[in-house]
Amino acid sequence: MSRLPVMSNKRVLPSSSSETSQDFAPLQKKSRSDAEPPAKPQAAATVFVAKRPVAAARPNVSKAPVKRTGAATVASGPSRGVLRPSAVSTAARGGNVKATTGAKVVGGTKRPPWDLKGKVSDMEEKITNYQTRVKSINQENEVLKGSMAQSQKRTFEMEKDLQIHMRKIGELEKRVALLSGVEEELVQVSTERDTLHKDLSNLEGKYKIMETLRDSQEAELQILKMKLSVQESSLARLQQTLADTEEEVRSLKETVSQQKDELYAGEMERRKLHNAIQELKGNIRVFCRVRPLVNGGLSKHIHLASDDKTSISLAKTEESHTGKGTDTQRNYNFSFDRVFGPQTSQQEVFEEISLLVQSALDGYNVCCFAYGQTGSGKTYTMEGEEFHESRGVIPRAVQQIFKASDKLSSQGWEFTFTASFVEIYNETLRDLLYTGKADKRPDHEIRKSNNGELTVTNLTYQKVSCEDQVLGLIALANQNRSTAQTAQNDRSSRSHSVFKLDIEGVNTGRDVKCKSALCLVDLAGSERMLKSQSQGDRFKEMTAINGSLSNLGIVIAALANKESYVPYRNSKLTYLLQNCLGGNSKTLMFVNIAPEPDSFGETLNSLRFASKVNDCVIGTASANRK
Numbered sequence: 001m002s003r004l005p006v007m008s009n010k011r012v013l014p015s016s017s018s019e020t021s022q023d024f025a026p027l028q029k030k031s032r033s034d035a036e037p038p039a040k041p042q043a044a045a046t047v048f049v050a051k052r053p054v055a056a057a058r059p060n061v062s063k064a065p066v067k068r069t070g071a072a073t074v075a076s077g078p079s080r081g082v083l084r085p086s087a088v089s090t091a092a093r094g095g096n097v098k099a100t101t102g103a104k105v106v107g108g109t110k111r112p113p114w115d116l117k118g119k120v121s122d123m124e125e126k127i128t129n130y131q132t133r134v135k136s137i138n139q140e141n142e143v144l145k146g147s148m149a150q151s152q153k154r155t156f157e158m159e160k161d162l163q164i165h166m167r168k169i170g171e172l173e174k175r176v177a178l179l180s181g182v183e184e185e186l187v188q189v190s191t192e193r194d195t196l197h198k199d200l201s202n203l204e205g206k207y208k209i210m211e212t213l214r215d216s217q218e219a220e221l222q223i224l225k226m227k228l229s230v231q232e233s234s235l236a237r238l239q240q241t242l243a244d245t246e247e248e249v250r251s252l253k254e255t256v257s258q259q260k261d262e263l264y265a266g267e268m269e270r271r272k273l274h275n276a277i278q279e280l281k282g283n284i285r286v287f288c289r290v291r292p293l294v295n296g297g298l299s300k301h302i303h304l305a306s307d308d309k310t311s312i313s314l315a316k317t318e319e320s321h322t323g324k325g326t327d328t329q330r331n332y333n334f335s336f337d338r339v340f341g342p343q344t345s346q347q348e349v350f351e352e353i354s355l356l357v358q359s360a361l362d363g364y365n366v367c368c369f370a371y372g373q374t375g376s377g378k379t380y381t382m383e384g385e386e387f388h389e390s391r392g393v394i395p396r397a398v399q400q401i402f403k404a405s406d407k408l409s410s411q412g413w414e415f416t417f418t419a420s421f422v423e424i425y426n427e428t429l430r431d432l433l434y435t436g437k438a439d440k441r442p443d444h445e446i447r448k449s450n451n452g453e454l455t456v457t458n459l460t461y462q463k464v465s466c467e468d469q470v471l472g473l474i475a476l477a478n479q480n481r482s483t484a485q486t487a488q489n490d491r492s493s494r495s496h497s498v499f500k501l502d503i504e505g506v507n508t509g510r511d512v513k514c515k516s517a518l519c520l521v522d523l524a525g526s527e528r529m530l531k532s533q534s535q536g537d538r539f540k541e542m543t544a545i546n547g548s549l550s551n552l553g554i555v556i557a558a559l560a561n562k563e564s565y566v567p568y569r570n571s572k573l574t575y576l577l578q579n580c581l582g583g584n585s586k587t588l589m590f591v592n593i594a595p596e597p598d599s600f601g602e603t604l605n606s607l608r609f610a611s612k613v614n615d616c617v618i619g620t621a622s623a624n625r626k
């Protein structure tokens with residue numbers, strides 16, 4: 001923005017030359033007294049500076065030479081044709097009048113001192129010159145006054161103009177100030193605009209990136225939409241498949257439920273049939289097992305029919321009493337439910353009793369005895385040996401029971417098993433699963449509760465859930481027996497051992513329970529000894545053994561004859577086994593026989609005892625189901 005030019009109003013004072021001041025001093029005083037009151041000294045001395053040259057403006061003073069000074073400037077134009085006083089005085093003095101001190105020169109001639117007249121004339125001339133000059137100065141002064149008035153007027157106008165201009169300038173300056181504010185704002189705005197431009201450009205960059213991103217995301221979205229659509233169609237297919245499958249599962253569940261019902265009905269039917277078969281076979285059965293000869297080979301006096309697995313005959317050659325006749329051979333024939341020869345394996349023996357073991361899971365009490373003289377193979381039959389193939393009835397029965405219970409669990413059955421192992425020696429009970437100190441062994445009593453359940457006080461009843469646990473218990477029982485054996489020679493032959501597995505089954509779905517017991521008994525050696533030969537402890541042992549074994553026969557016979565009183569209490573063995581022997585049980589007796597000729601008598605006795613048992617028919621067993 002351009003500013004308007006400001007006019008200078010400098011005041012120019014008369015020449016400061018001392019000479020000029022001295023020369024004009026009287027004239028100035030005089031002119032004041034003669035003329036009108038002087039104007040303000042400042043106004044009189046004010047000269048406006050102009051560009052016009054001085055000579056052209058001064059016609060009335062052209063005769064006098066003008067001494068120019070740096071400050072002698074004349075205003076231009078006719079109204080301004082004012083000569084400065086200094087210039088006028090200089091012009092006056094510039095004449096040839098040299099009224100100076102000393103010898104006066106007139107017409108180029110110096111007057112002698114005595115020429116007073118001449119001198120006066122010179123003085124008069126000089127005065128006249130001065131007067132003329134004063135006149136002209138006065139005139140000039142008048143002119144100057146007029147000029148000065150004009151100038152003052154002009155100055156006044158110009159001052160007015162100046163004020164107007166100044167006001168305008170003030171306004172303009174205000175506007176300029178405003179404009180400068182606006183300018184600053186404009187600069188700020190411009191800066192902001194630049195910043196905004198930058199931001200905009202950044203945003204544009206970002207926008208482009210976002211656009212690219214958006215494009216890629218849109219592309220991704222499209223792909224995802226496609227995938228979703230594919231997934232949706234797959235889902236629809238899967239839902240349909242699921243619905244179909246669910247329908248199928250539902251119908252299969254119905255089928256399974258029906259089949260479960262059928263299975264349950266079938267299982268019940270199987271139990272009925274199974275029981276019927278067992279009943280047809282007799283609720284008390286006797287199996288005869290012949291031990292092989294210790295040195296191998298065949299026994300000469302024991303004959304087993306190759307085509308009949310139920311009969312056995314003992315042959316004995318009897319010398320003629322008269323001595324006249326030849327020796328006669330006497331045969332003792334016996335028939336049992338099954339006769340096992342010396343070569344029969346443990347597996348074959350067990351297969352014959354496995355159906356009976358199954359009955360225990362069906363809720364029937366099952367009791368299995370091994371009867372026979374010492375060394376005839378009772379323990380081998382019942383427990384067997386560690387070698388897998390040589391395992392006896394107890395471990396195999398336990399294995400079958402656990403396998404069968406696992407199968408029945410799919411039909412909703414849950415079983416719990418409790419094992420106990422007791423020894424009866426000299427009519428005293430001993431816990432074979434006892435693990436405490438030997439001198440702290442407790443006494444045991446057989447107790448019968450009101451509901452007919454038998455328990456032995458202080459006896460170890462061990463919960464078992466697998467075959468291995470039972471095998472561990474059998475090992476513990478053998479250890480307990482061998483400890484007793486060292487103290488008392490051949491004790492195991494003189495005691496009965498009773499392994500009992502209590503079985504409880506629950507079918508919550510069908511609200512059925514069953515309870516039974518599987519008793520596996522290894523009886524004491526059955527050999528008879530002549531009373532005269534038995535003494536002391538051995539006599540006592542024999543009495544106890546014979547008593548319990550004969551009592552066993554009596555009980556079985558009483559049961560067979562359906563006698564009102566069955567003397568279970570006569571021995572600890574029958575009292576302990578009463579629930580397994582009674583009408584509600586299935587009983588199997590192994591009669592083990594030794595094939596050696598010197599065991600003939602004991603073998604015959606054993607077969608006779610077993611035959612008596614075999615002839616017994618115990619009443620129909622019923623399952624303990626609620």
Ligand SMILES: Nc1ncnc2c1ncn2[C@@H]1O[C@H](COP(=O)(O)OP(=O)(O)OP(=O)(O)O)[C@@H](O)[C@H]1O
Pocket residue numbers: 290291292342372373374375376377378379380381492493494523524525592
């Ligand atoms: N069927 C068999 N096959 C092979 N060996 C057998 C058979 N029966 C028994 N034995 C063997 O005969 C011996 C005597 O058998 P075991 O101990 O079982 O007789 P036991 O009747 O239990 O005698 P005890 O009354 O003294 O206990 C054992 O060494 C046993 O291994």
